[in-house]
Amino acid sequence: MKSTPVTTRVSRKFKEFEAYTTSIPEYTLLPFRFHRISNKKEVIVNEIGDFLVVPAGTTARIVAREIKAGNSEDQELYADLTANFFISGNSVPNLIDVLATRYRTKKSFLDFFTSLHIFVISLRCEHTCHYCQVSRVTSDKSKYDMSIPHIDAGIAMMMKSPNPHVTMEFQGGEALLAFESIIYAVEKTKVEAEKHHKEVTYVICTNLAPLTDEMLQYCHENGILISTSLDGPAFIHNKNRHKPNANSHQLAVDGIEKCRQIIGAEHISALVTTTKLSLEYPHEIVDEYVRLGFKNIFLRPISPYGFATRSKDKNKYETGKFLEFYKKALTRIIQYNIDGYFIREDYASIILKKMLTPFPVGYVDLQSPAGLINSVIVFNYDGAVYASDESRMLAEMNDFTSQLGQLGENTYEEIFYGEKALALSDVMTNESLPGCSECAFQTYCGADPVFNHTTQGDLYGHRPTSSFCQRNMEIMRYLIELMDDNKEIEKIFRNWITGRS
Template identity: 50%
Template sequence: MPRLFYTPPTYGGHSPKYQLLPFRYTRMDGEELLVNEAGEYQFVPNGVVDQLVRHQLSTTTGLYQTLKAKHFVHDGDSSPLLDILATKIRTKKAFLEQGVTLHIMVLTLRCEHSCQYCQVSRQTADRTTYDMSTASIERSLSFMMRFPGKHLTLEFQGGEPLLAFESLRYAVGVAKELAAKHGKTISFVVCTNLAVSTDHIFRYLRDENIKISTSLDGPAIVHNANRLRSGGSSYDVTIANIRRAREWIGHENVGALMTTSRFSLAYPREIVDEYVAQGFGSIFLRAINPYGFAVKTVERTGYDSSEFLSFYGAALDHIITLNRNGTNLMEVYATLILAKILTPYTTGYVDLQSPTGAGISVLVYNYDGKIYASDESRMLAEMNDQTFRLGNVHEDTYLSMVQSPAFQYLLSASCNEALPGCAECAYQPYCGADPVRHHATQRDAIGHRPTGTFCQKNLGIITDLFRRIRTADPALQRIFFAWIRNKPHGSLISCD
């Protein structure tokens, strides 16, 4: 019987000495940066990529062995290494195993502040019709228990959730009963400006082990300009109540977030110094989000990506200098990205997940019982865009939610591995998809990535961090790994 197929040599000689594994690359400062599917990276001289793809790189060099060990190439001896690569990729995607673990409950839209960049279109403090009912609380918590994760986080938001304090108490009680019934544990966080806090409230938060996340935009000149409040300085109220909260529930249980407005851009060092002065161990240099009142006030509060990156770079320079001089202060966003670059693990930050964290790792239960894919989705709904409303706790099941057109639209743009502009980007393993933001700013969940603020911001920050990694001395290496491990950098041995 004649052979049906000719042998491989018939078609062009012998097989190459090695084969390529999937990787992406970019040029940076006279070198090439290679990044593979698991986020392993390697700087190589210019021209190495061309040698690789032409199979002209000598297999006897140290560089070849390094690229083989880091899963950029494989040969006849690579079978065990391929299993390791699969394990690394699986580890990076481990967040998918738990389903939704962060559940955000919006107890009220009421708030007594009038922040210029408010992203939720808050309501005045007397409009109680914007409070969540007990029936919606119960249904939301029952929905929450359907997810497989054994440890869940319930975050109370608003408006100002402490204006609905009795609703918060009721929700905590029901959540604990349901968690015990379903064999789960729950961590509680309340996001509050602290302005209406009392000793009675603090005592309850302490007794129930509820952590606080508050807002501090910087020194008084910045905080008061950004976060308006009738009756005097919002900064003075915030600082006084941060101190009271720490006395009641412990220093480590009170965190703060800042939002960068146009006014903030002129004060990078002062904002960082304020966090140091108030005894915080971390600062999150957050850009403004394009939702709610922030859209209406964009002329006063907004800025372009290059302006934010200049602010961010100056602030990060100052933070690193402070660390070099003995002050332990971590920048949260840099730490999240560094963890993805320098460790085999993922992070819990939904904006940097692929598939997207929206709807997959986080859900939001609005005051009216509607379910949204993320906090940003809920903010978008307050602007009369219900694109990412996944259902209603009074009407929908988990199955009807995931089968909804909204969820399918979200999933269609959820994996940056398959998005135009992201699929070819060297930084893809360290970034996310963020379809909600692209829909909000470009009216399409995929959008045009290079002109989107999400891409521009992350491209700038990740490039900056790689440059710092490339030239880092042992002291900076210790600082970066201390941030990742959340430890004082003086406690780590030298990395040289």
Template identity: 80%
Template sequence: MITVDSSPYSNSRKFKEFSHYIASPQRYYLLPFKFHRLSPGKEVIVNEIGDLLVIPMGTTGRIVAGEINPDNISDQELFADLIANFFISVTPLPELIEVLATRYRTKKSFLDYFTSLHIFVISLRCEHTCHYCQVSRVTSDKNKYDMKRFHIDAGIAIMMKSPNPHVTMEFQGGEALLAFESIVYAVEKTKIEAEKHNKKVTYVICTNLALLTDEMIQFFFNNGILISTSLDGPAFIHNRNRHKPHASSHQLVVEGIERCRQRLGEEGISALVTTTALSLEHPEEIVDEYVRLGFHNIFLRPISPYGFATRSTDKNKYETARFLDFYKKALARIIQYNLDGYFIREDYASIILKKMLTPFPVGYVDLQSPAGLVNNVVVFNYDGAIYASDEARMLAEMNDLTFKLGTLGEDTYEEIFYGNKVSTLSEVMINEALPGCSECAFQSYCGADPVFNHTTQGDLVGHRPTSAFCERNMEIIRYLILTMDEDKKKEKIFRSWITGKS
């Protein structure tokens, strides 16, 4: 290295003295982390394994500039926190680098066993006429719109080939209970195959409960089957969202929930909210209905931009900002119930909080990187088509086969899961390598969703500044962090949602 002497009295170029090139001693070395502005006075830093620190605005600049001095009383606590949480190190390589590596492996351990969730669209028939339904539902022709035994057998065979020792078999529709005989066949067949292949199987049926019978409930009980239903709030919302001709769908689902609880127990049935334009006007009433019916969790999710749901734009389309306003009001109501002594958690926040506050992975497909499609879920359609996710199946109803992986009974396991289609998708499934995500402070709490990107932006990679997925998750994550930092009572509530202990 040559340094030019810029003195006006010198016309020659010469080296400085050796002492000039000796690096000044460093107090610490930077480890990889990202930062984000939380509010006008606060920012957050997040490292590669999701550890976070909320710090005063401008502190990140001081850290990067090497200005945090443990000899100063005002910096001592911050310095200790930065060391303990792997933001800086007093040596070029942290002494506990193996601990850091183990925690990172744990975060990604959902990849260890590959696909777990196998969705069987057992029938496309349905007796409801929900305006937000994402698939083209039909009411007749059992032979054409129910999954054939041949396809059921082929789907079970693929499920048994999964390297995952614990798989989930989920039945969807249409209305799954319209094909109850097929469900019975599939469960009995799977029980036999699971014993042969040493698999543990969890069974789930997604149903509106309108067709529920005592015989069905007994079958659920005998086989340990979990029930997932939809409850969009009080009757005036639910009946508008989930219309059933000549009947109250709300009354039917409430009665069905109670009947299932009596036989299957509290944990045997869960419910989901789908947020329509009408729902946005009533966040508190929706939460109140879940509490009235004795639920201890609620999943607030926006409407999906897939399939036939997009045709009813007046009821189903709204700006992300409106959903976020709804979400925060509903979350405030949920928090207040907890403060008043009634335990109820919001599931989407709980998933994010688990990623923030624990070293463990989550099984929620939308918030995984690599993305959960294929890695965690695969869908077997009623007609034998295989899709990378449930959303991919909905796209296919609009003749978009971008995410079709193959056909049951025609393609081998290797062709389905290791073929060209999955190889192409794998290039856009890791948010650590996506533009806009790779430098985002919230990257470790979020996921990659090429299906959403393709649907809303016409591109598998997507454009973060105009992505509703990005806008929604960034604001919810920011809001949760700021809430915990500003109110320790609420932080305690959030932590209880992870542990299940109030």
């Protein structure tokens, strides 16, 4: 005999109101990212770059809404999270207009478009640096100088920039070998700048070897800045920056002293290129800059472009080796500051400005959208126009991916808004790049599609294997760790970005 199943009748009567309500969270999560900086600490960073170093596991507690304002142990953390736009007691923060203003300020480098215009005034050079990124030619081949029509076309294009403040930078080769062309370009630009109501900053990049007092006097009269290279003590510099039958280090040191006497110490700067040899001498390199009275030093790795890639034995090294060098050099620099001598490391200072202030920076490698085209454009000696200096170097390897056009042939609109520029624009914003979009250090970093293309064969790049990411993420993590561990170091870092010695 089969049993009849018992059915329970479900009531269709409305339930009490409480059955339809959900618990209201104590706070709303605002956009932020996190990164483990040590076994015990993690850093959380919001959309505008404000960061907090908190105990490991705090991010999970925030997301689970376990931070309670009424809990005495959480009160300070809750207040910090609220004040720094990590959480909000309301679905829309009361000060969202302040947040929006600060975000716009961070991105204000985009307001006026291209500022830096690089003129490769000559490819001639009398040095034979093994890490040179362009295929320099000997100094007797004047056909490798930029022609007057190309100079005129470059100036005309620079005047079309919507930016009222532009920089005209002369590079080479060795720019001073074509000093007559520099004079022509400066005088022409002065006239055009007055017509177009622009302020122009002039910079010459030079090894200083061909420098004369007459050249410096002209620079002094026209407010021209000098940028040079100093790779450390003589035994490093002479190896890296070889000049046949001459002591290139002594020429650089003498040139630096001349510049200080005639145009002023504030108008001459130097930077280091780190070769395989350099990696062994971080302290000696810093000491040389201090010995020569510099107040800043820029430690940069070898760039994987152009002629430099042919000397792999001297120029190729792992990112980890550079980071070891960088940390040792930075420790030396910090110690000098502790001992009373002010000297800052420029790359760290750029990152620290992004971390500790609401202001943008003009350093094109750490901008998003990327600095190429938006901040810098390059006019080569032969009239070719490139999206960045690295793009020009890439062309030396017969890769013209980032060549935008030709002076005298293409219009401003064709160069800046053409197909090449549009293709690059797809990959120049790290907020939308895989691996960058969720990175805690995204706000401090930039996008570099040319570097990605060179090293990985793809404009988008692959973040886990990118030396650009490995280097920047570790330097950023390390700077935060140093500030968290030692308040005296944090004070030194803040002095670096305010310029107080």
